[in-house]
Amino acid sequence: MRPVRTAVAGALLGVLVLAGCGQSTGTTGAAPAASPAASTPASAPAAGFPVTVRADNGDVTITRRPERIISLSATATEGLFAVGAGPQVAAVDDQSNFPAEAPRGKLSGFKPNAEAIIAEKPDLVIVSNDLGGIVAALTKVGVPVLLEQAATKLDGAYDQIADLGQATGNTAKADEVVAGMKRRIGELVDAAPKGKKLTYYHELDQTPYSVTSDTFLGQVYGLFGLVNIADKAPDLAGGYPKLSTEFVAKADPDLIFLGDTKCCGQSAATLAKRPGWSGLTAIRKDRVVNLDDDIASRWGPRVVDLIETVSGAVGKVAS
16 A cells, blocks of 8 residues: 555655645534534533544544543644643644654554544544544544544645644644745755755655655655655655665665665665665765654654754755
């Protein structure tokens, strides 16, 4: 279904399930969803509720401010805590390793178990994939579910953060987070050298799989005018081509970004051992950039950290 550095990392990245992200709407004209799970308090709805959020599974109505949220998406978990909804999160999936205080347990986002999720008495569940028909299974028993698939553009990432803010009663903080992201990204792009036409190779795993300019990651690099060698791959594979070592060696990129340092132990030293790679410009000139695998495979608030790393690498080459 998607390029795999490992089954876990490939699913985490969600590379071939990219789709347009949801947009929030008001409640006017929206049909209410089924009532939340039995654990929802019987008190009057908090101010601002009910709300209707337009997610990838359509318009989802949330009648009361959720207090037992389950996130089965590492990106959504980061977003929830960023917008101030951390105290409302009851459980997260086993891949949600940031922030440290996220209540991580045994729930799986790759193989979601409806019974295990329902046992947590959630009043809102957030997923990035509808694996095993989990959205329908939870909706059937009255649990509101937001499907927020992997963003394809930065605007999609901003929109998902806004969705999380509205769904949890933290709209103002979500707006603040998005504004801060836009401001900082603008500063980083404006400060970077322009017109250098530097070429780059981004590695998803040591197979090696890469990304084209049409992907979320490709668009991040495109902010700096970088030229992607993977765009000329014989088979673009939906934006995630499997390249040969010969292809990369022939392209000889100016920069190499490694998104497989934690999962797969890759580094400039391991790259230099690949056939024909020891003489690559990026290796000879110390232009191999080690990325945090998690940050490079998610599309939440920490995309700013990724962009800061790319900006620094471009500035270093141009200096």
